[in-house]
Amino acid sequence: xxxxxxxxxxxxxxxxxxxxxxxxxxxxxxxxxxxxxxxxxxxxxxxxxxxxxxxxxxxxxxxxxxxxxxxxxxxxxxxxxxxxxxxxxxxxxxxxxxxxxxxxxxxxxxxxxxxxxxxxxxxxxxxxxxxxxxxxxxxxxxxxxxxxxxxxxxxxxxxxxxxxxxxxxxxxxxxxxxxxxxxxxxxxxxxxxxxxxxxx
Amino acid sequence: xxxxxxxxxxxxxxxxxxxxxxxxxxxxxxxxxxxxxxxxxxxxxxxxxxxxxxxxxxxxxxxxxxxxxxxxxxxxxxxxxxxxxxxxxxxxxxxxxxxxxxxxxxxxxxxxxxxxxxxxxxxxxxxxxxxxxxxxxxxxxxxxxxxxxxxxxxxxxxxxxxxxxxxxxxxxxxxxxxxxxxxxxxxxxxxxxxxxxxxxxxxxxxxxxxxxxxxxxxxxxxxxxxxxxxxxxxxxxxxxxxxxxxxxxxxxxxxxxxxxxxxxxxxxxxxxxxxxxxxxxxxxxxxxxxxxxxxxxxxxxxxxxxxxxxxxxxxxxxxxxxxxxxxxxxxxxxxxxxxxxxxxxxxxxxxxxxxxxxxxxxxxxxxxxxxxxxxxxxxxxxxxxxxxxxxxxx
Numbered sequence: 199x200x201x202x203x204x205x206x207x208x209x210x211x212x213x214x215x216x217x218x219x220x221x222x223x224x225x226x227x228x229x230x231x232x233x234x235x236x237x238x239x240x241x242x243x244x245x246x247x248x249x250x251x252x253x254x255x256x257x258x259x260x261x262x263x264x265x266x267x268x269x270x271x272x273x274x275x276x277x278x279x280x281x282x283x284x285x286x287x288x289x290x291x292x293x294x295x296x297x298x299x300x301x302x303x304x305x306x307x308x309x310x311x312x313x314x315x316x317x318x319x320x321x322x323x324x325x326x327x328x329x330x331x332x333x334x335x336x337x338x339x340x341x342x343x344x345x346x347x348x349x350x351x352x353x354x355x356x357x358x359x360x361x362x363x364x365x366x367x368x369x370x371x372x373x374x375x376x377x378x379x380x381x382x383x384x385x386x387x388x389x390x391x392x393x394x395x396x397x398x
Numbered sequence: 399x400x401x402x403x404x405x406x407x408x409x410x411x412x413x414x415x416x417x418x419x420x421x422x423x424x425x426x427x428x429x430x431x432x433x434x435x436x437x438x439x440x441x442x443x444x445x446x447x448x449x450x451x452x453x454x455x456x457x458x459x460x461x462x463x464x465x466x467x468x469x470x471x472x473x474x475x476x477x478x479x480x481x482x483x484x485x486x487x488x489x490x491x492x493x494x495x496x497x498x499x500x501x502x503x504x505x506x507x508x509x510x511x512x513x514x515x516x517x518x519x520x521x522x523x524x525x526x527x528x529x530x531x532x533x534x535x536x537x538x539x540x541x542x543x544x545x546x547x548x549x550x551x552x553x554x555x556x557x558x559x560x561x562x563x564x565x566x567x568x569x570x571x572x573x574x575x576x577x578x579x580x581x582x583x584x585x586x587x588x589x590x591x592x593x594x595x596x597x598x599x600x601x602x603x604x605x606x607x608x609x610x611x612x613x614x615x616x617x618x619x620x621x622x623x624x625x626x627x628x629x630x631x632x633x634x635x636x637x638x639x640x641x642x643x644x645x646x647x648x649x650x651x652x653x654x655x656x657x658x659x660x661x662x663x664x665x666x667x668x669x670x671x672x673x674x675x676x677x678x679x680x681x682x683x684x685x686x687x688x689x690x691x692x693x694x695x696x697x698x699x700x701x702x703x704x705x706x707x708x709x710x711x712x713x714x715x716x717x718x719x720x721x722x723x724x725x726x727x728x729x730x731x732x733x734x735x736x737x738x739x740x741x742x743x744x745x746x747x748x749x750x751x752x753x754x755x756x757x758x759x760x761x762x763x764x765x766x767x768x769x770x771x772x773x774x775x776x777x778x779x780x781x782x783x784x785x786x787x788x789x790x791x792x
Contacts, residue, residue: 234643238576239601247596247621249740253731254575254599260731261569261724265496271726272489272499272540279488279504279537282422288524293510300488300505300536302514302524303421305451315449323511329702332448332521333671340406343452359409361761368767 401530407445460528564590645688654697674700
């Protein structure tokens with residue numbers, strides 16, 4: 199085959215790899231791709247599907263246009279709701295001029311995690327530190343939760359909280375595998391540490 | 399009351415908490431009769447969402463009975479059976495007046511990017527959710543709707559999020575007649591996105607996942623083609639081979655930050671949390687869609703950043719649309735579809751689990767045990783009225 203001459207054979211099977219020929223100078227000569235056209239099913243091939251095309255017309259699409267004024271499902275010109283009384287500490291994004299008319303009031307910030315959350319809210323949402331500090335606070339909050347449980351005389355059933363009962367019922371082999379892996383890692387760590395102690 | 403209680407990543411339990419109270423004259427208290435665990439609850443459960451506080455009650459997909467109303471509530475009364483969209487919204491702000499109910503600016507003090515969502519961390523407003531016996535519902539005149547008598551509870555609860563989100567995913571794809579639509583994710587939202595794609599006139603619907611039982615289900619439920627990504631070498635190449643080498647017209651991300659399928663994304667996004675979750679599916683969407691095609695994103699990602707091939711999106715001239723579903727605007731049309739028999743949402747429910755066993759429910763759903771597709775939590779007082787009626791009849 200001469201350089202630049204197209205191979206006309208085209209394998210249309212998607213499972214087959216792209217064809218090429220090696221020449222003595224190790225240049226790969228690829229098939230020229232055929233004209234690519236979309237294959238589309240006709241309406242007749244699709245109407246057996248229940249409801250097919252019911253919302254093809256844009257007037258049947260409830261979210262078109264995306265921004266729809268006046269709104270259909272809330273009163274146009276509705277008054278801003280009166281402000282909810284603030285009864286607990288609520289952290290407010292500094293990308294707002296003030297607290298919103300409605301706000302959530304559960305789990306106000308507390309403890310060390312609360313201090314971190316307050317610190318996070320000194321940064322804007324645009325600042326990565328805001329989110330990274332919050333993620334750090336979340337992890338500390340988990341430890342605080344365990345301490346809180348213990349301080350109330352409740353020993354948390356951590357395995358139960360992780361769904362041990364369901365795991366035993368629906369995935370006993372998987373559970374056995376996890377226990378075996380954890381046991382092997384534990385045993386390896388024990389012997390490594392033991393050897394280390396003996397060496398020194 | 400009994401409520402789901404978050405204790406840390408992969409740890410939840412059912413505990414007794416104080417009953418919610420009216421905090422604003424527009425509030426109502428709803429006695430929950432059904433609540434679902436949503437795939438996006440798993441992002442919280444896995445510790446992926448910043449400002450998820452210990453003690454928080456999750457649950458943004460719930461229905462129930464009005465138990466108490468604030469002094470300003472006019473359209474609902476005690477005893478009404480209501481469906482509560484997952485978005486909390488005021489109805490009056492700049493965004494609500496444009497029907498962008500998922501983007502309300504008056505209800506989430508703690509963030510400006512995120513609207514308020516029941517039981518979805520303090521980043522989403524710090525409201526406890528509906529995986530409980532009772533829940534506080536702000537702006538009760540605005541968001542909830544009375545459930546029509548001919549809509550059963552199991553369909554109604556799926557109208558609070560999963561079905562509208564799947565439907566909006568397909569709508570945002572701007573599907574044209576005969577388009578090839580690839581849906582990544584065969585969870586409840588992906589299943590409904592696939593089903594909805596036909597309503598918008600798709601010519602082919604292809605669903606991609608790695609969980610074989612879910613692919614089997616969606617193939618039958620949504621009459622679509624399926625691909626197990628574990629069986630293919632490169633996802634984008636495979637989609638191109640399936641679509642005349644051009645790519646799909648529309649790709650939908652119905653997975654979000656907990657995606658599997660890429661070691662690099664899994665390690666940096668899910669394990670090391672160096673990005674806001676694994677953006678594997680977003681990567682696949684951009685690289686699998688055709689030039690000039692549409693990518694629709696309803697999978698949830700965190701607020702920091704993700705590694706995605708945005709340069710390819712530019713060079714291919716892709717339109718990308720995404721949002722939290724604006725549930726209320728979809729409800730009338732979706733109820734029509736249910737009545738017409740176009741969609742039977744309740745078929746995806748695989749598990750009904752007492753709220754007391756919430757830890758097991760989360761583990762089953764998260765680990766995809768027992769062929770779980772959609773678990774529903776039933777609070778102890780869900781059938782209180784019926785129980786009283788039964789005892790009177792005796």
